[in-house]
Amino acid sequence: MRKYKHLRVYIEAERLSLDVAEVCNRLPRRRNGMVLDQAVAAANSVPANIAEGSKRETNRDYHVFLGYSSGSLAELDVHLVQLRTSYPAAKEFPKFLVRRAQVEQLLNGLITTVCRRMLTEPERYRKDQ
Secondary structure (H helix, E strand, O other): OOOHHHOHHHHHHHHHHHHHHHHHHHOOOOOOHHHHHHHHHHHHHHHHHHHHHHOOOOHHHHHHHHHHHHHHHHHHHHHHHHHHHHOOOOOHHHHHHHHHHHHHHHHHHHHHHHHHHHHHOOOOOHHHO
């Protein structure tokens, strides 16, 4: 089984998730409370799907969950742009956009690695790895 907790992409995604939650929970909910919740949920989905996918039996299944993480990053991007305009005093949102892009770059690297494995290795259960 893969050890996802040691992957740099997981570590960075988890940090981003915790930071987004901390900032969103501090902001007033009278405006855009639903968007705050959606941003936190999207940010939480990124490391969660990396972790869940790493425990799947095949590289193909792992690849699917990494795709879910990628989709959650795209969703987070939309929410962060919305929140940046709604809460201009919250200086963290532009920084989060930069960090989100860094996580995306790391995630794309992991997706490429898993794709290569799918092409070069016969599909097998990963219990023996």
